[in-house]
Amino acid sequence: MLELYTDRLRLRSVISSDWDNFLYTHSSEQLNEFVRKPQAESVIRQKFERVLANRDFSEGEWLLTIIEDVHTQDFIGFIGLQNSDAEMGQMQVGYMIHPKAHGQGFASESLQAIIDWACLSFKPHKFIAYCIEQNIASTKVLEKCGFVREGLLRENCKIGEQWFDDCLYGLLAAQRC
16 A cells, blocks of 8 residues: 655555545536536446556556545545656656645645655656646646646547647656755
8 A cells, every 4th residue: 555645644545435535526516627527426436446456557557546634634635646658757647636625735745745756666757747728726736846838738628518728737757846
């Protein structure tokens, strides 16, 4: 089981008792505004079962971790790392923070922790992130952690019936903060 610690946070592997938080984050209209239309509970359950079964961080797979308060064990959100291209040494990051924890620096703190861990464990060349252009909060998190906007992918993400532009962000592992 993976466990990473910061002064305020614990990042750990997802376990079966995390179902309620997984369901909430994947079904909340507010949290998914810039990600996807909330899906049916049966679809979310299938995703959850794949997360529980995936203990192999092979190419294309996501390693999803719970973010929780290190002192109270309160749920703060999720952060994930995808082994997107092993040959090129690229890893993709993504995160979702519970509304009660917004604006407190938890996304930046957990992103920095998982990047540091990945650098020590896997020696990647580059981290990438996609962020819908309208998602200002996520843009600020990425930039605070040293990511640089490298491009704009026009109409790259479809949420419901609407297309959105994705900003492509990159962080060279050698230049991480």
